[in-house]
Amino acid sequence: MSPPTTNGRVAPAPENGNQIDFERLRAERHRTCVAVMDDLDLDALVVGREATIQYVSGARRFWTEGAKPFNPGCVMIAGSGLVYLMSTWADGVPPEIGHDQLYGMTWNGATLAAELAAIPGLSESRRIGVDAMTPGAARLLHAVAPKADIEDASAVLTDRRRIKTPDEQACIRVAAAAADSALAHALAGLRPGVRGRELTGRVAERMAGLGVTTPDLEAVFSSASPGGQAPVDELPAGALVSCHVGAIYAGYEGEVVRTWLNPGAKGLAAVPTPGQRRLAGRWSALFDRLMEACRPGGSGTDLLAAYETAGEPLPSGPVAHGVGLGMEPPLIGDGFPDDAGATTGFAPGMVLFVSGQVAEPEVGTIVAGETILITEGGHELLTGHGHGPLRSGDG
Amino acid sequence: MATDADIITGQVDLPRMRRQRYSRLQAEMGRRDVPALLVFGSGAVQYAAGPSVISADSGRASHLRTAALVLAGDDQPHLFTPYPEGAPPELVPDHVHPPLYTESDQGVADLADILSGLSPGGLDRLAVDDLSGPMYRLAPRVLEGTELVDASRLLGPARLIKTSDELGCIRHAQRINEVAMHEVQAALVPGIRQTELTGMFLRRAFELGATGNGIDPIWQVMAPTRKGGPYTTHGDVAFPLITTDRVLADGDVIWVDTGVHYHGYASDFGRTWIVGHEPRATARQSDQYRRWRDVVTATLAEVRPGSTGSDLTAAARGVVGGQTPWLPHFYLIHGLGTESAEAPMIGTDMGPEHDAALVLQPGMVLVLEPVIWDDGYAGYRSEDIVAVTEDGWVGLSDYPYDPYDG
Helix, strand or coil: CCCCCCCCCCCCHHHHHHCCCHHHHHHHHHHHHHHHHHHCCCCEEEECCHHHHHHHHCCCCCCECCCCCCCCCEEEECCCCCEEEECCECCCCCCCCCHHHEECCCCCHHHHHHHHHCCCCCCCCCEEEECEECHHHHHHHHHHCCCCEEEECHHHHHHHHCCCCHHHHHHHHHHHHHHHHHHHHHHCCCCCCCCHHHHHHHHHHHHHHCCCCEEEEEEEEEECCCCCCCCHHHCCCCCEEEEEEEEEECCEEEEEEEEEECCCCCCCCCCCCHHHHHHHHHHHHHHHHHHHHCCCCCEHHHHHHHHHHCCCCCCEEEEEEEEECEEEEEEEEECCCHHHCCCCECCCCCEEEEEEEEEECCCEEEEEEEEEEEECCEEEECCCCCCHHHCCCCC | CCCHHHHHHCCCCHHHHHHHHHHHHHHHHHHCCCCEEEECCHHHHHHHHCCCCCCECHHHHHHCCCEEEEECCCCCCEEECCCHHHCCCCCCHHHEECCCCCCCHHHHHHHHHHHHHHCCCCCCEEEECCEEHHHHHHHHHHCCCCEEEECHHHHHHHHHCCCHHHHHHHHHHHHHHHHHHHHHHHCCCCCCEHHHHHHHHHHHHHHCCCCEECECCEEEECCCCCCCCCCECCCCCCCCCCCCCCECCCCCEEEEEECEEECCEECCEEEEEECCCCCCCCHHHHHHHHHHHHHHHHHHCCCCCCCEHHHHHHHHHHCCCCCCCCCCCCCCEEECCCCCCEEEEECCCCCHHHHHHCECCCCCEEEECCEEECCCCCEEECEEEEEECCCCEEECCCCCCCCCCC
16 A cells, blocks of 8 residues: 655645644644633633634644535633544544544534533533534534533634734745646636636646645636626637636635736737736736735725725725635725724734736726735735736836 | 436526525425525525535635525525626526625624615524624624524425436536546556646546536545554544545555536545556455445335335345445435535434435435445445436436446
8 A cells, every 4th residue: 555645644745845833833823722712711612614623623624615504613622721623533633632532523413412512621611612603503502511601702713813823824825836836837728719617727737736635716717808708718819817816725825816918829928908008007006005005004994095096996895805724804895894804903924815906998907916924024925926918017 | 307318418407497496495484484594505505596606715705705595485585795797697686785794793783784674574583504703693682583593404305306407417517527537547557646636637627617626536545454544433434534645556445536516516426446557456356346336236226216214224234234334424325416415314323213214205316325344455435326216216427437347
């Protein structure tokens, strides 16, 4: 039988090559969980969102697509500091979670209740923090811990997780590099007649080749030219194509967005029209203003103001969001409530995805965005794919 | 109801599919006296509203949420989405809304305002599949007088029976998955990495028209013994284990499991392969396959309307001397639809009473996944998919069992 990889058990393939100290990463996250429980005076934390389970347990878990309802998948007890994980096997589970801290997956509510009740300290809890809930899970938890008040810990968890440790930043760098590389591989295949789904396939292929088999989102390639939603394969040379690529490495996200000029039939770069050059110049001016706001003391409000001072209308959807174990708050943009994080001050160690979008009816849309790290002196770009023929400063 | 002809032609009428699903959901709401259903889970939203979505990691999907709200008696569902261009074309504009943001207090207050605006008389009950932290905390105040109940009680029964269009989608998703796998299996030679197989598979599946990938593809190398695998809470075989950059070696037995999406419907591909340039099953491996085949044949012989789940588990056990030929943390059979595993589930730890109460009906989809394990020699696991018809079943999967049946 082939030997199992030693580096694959709790993180994907490039772990060792990137010198990420996963043991330290988990220890620091565990301290944060202790602080969250102190903040809220919790006896136990019961979490069910995938990102929170990963944060609390450090386990590498089987990835499935999409939003899933809450399920009590991980428990942390304040008194002992021990973490209990719903997992039928120890594979992917870090060594600090012993075999007696695993509870097996079950379809049976009574079995789950018995498993939870057997966790030392849970049933006597007075205050239990949760990150989400369902009506049935609330009944179950009340039955398991009859004396407990069940409290929403989601906001405190989010707040405490906002500043990324150096090891978390390193994971995000790997994901960002994978996203950049996958975008480059896809764009090498872009030419008139190529379908968007072939490019999506190239993204998945390159990411997996790098050892990253989990996407942040299925890569999207779509027309950014005027005239609506023409499929990518029907776009002529010189048309604008928007590209959105995201990767998840060890749970952490990296994301890059570009607008590319459709090359000629043999892949030769197209030459931008004067209108496209003008639009690229506007994007560049806007993005400079956005980046000026990306510094300690800046905030989402400043990003929104950057659009205004650049004279560009706000697009629909987020112009920036937090980056961590997948997408995280703050969510900044038109249509998000005021308390979604726009007023949160940026601080060193925060990671954001920030995008600029400009449009002209006769020319189309240019949207491009980067994963960035807030540093003491400002920010650092973690993605850096080029802009091709649309780079500004070429006339 | 589904006929063989519908399935074989694979014709899918998406507006009809959405209409018929919606009717089933409305019927369940009426039967259970639930005036409103609000769902956030990706599979549930697909079922209730059928939008085209960009499939995403759970973190993204939990923040840029697509949600569906169904009000009893309403002609169409309400869709809340960050991608309005993905809304079904027949959905009237006043039922397509910007996304709900449920991770903040203001977002939850906005949601409560939307609910009271759409049901001015108030709601005595609301079925939900998930409550964000702020929803859970604020519900007693902003949804005062509304009892929250689990959406699964409505969704489960509604989704149990598939329409012919749903079967067409599953068949098509499975076909994409299988065609992609022919290419991957041909590349299964010593020296290839698990992650490389993933890359080949996903690229081909997207090229063939998959609208998303559902699970991180699994290529698990099976240790010959239970003890040689990871620790498990039940002492039995661990499966599925996550993919790494492990290099595969000649003779490795790998259990493959993948699932892609087509218009929201999942495929489910399960096979056992042997790594090699011209792999051959040993006599024992061939015998494992033969016993697996016996279990499937005996189980399928009982598949017809009116049979119970217990009839099927008894048939499966009957051909292997009373042993339980499936993994204890899973099942002999699960359903398939907008979730990669949904009702009906047969042979789970919900127990024999649950299996006895499950009566097969036409339109149910059954994924059979028995496992034959000879400790010391690993085992055989594959998945075959059938739909229950008026007088038996029809296959929805069609992939060879190489190198075991050669």
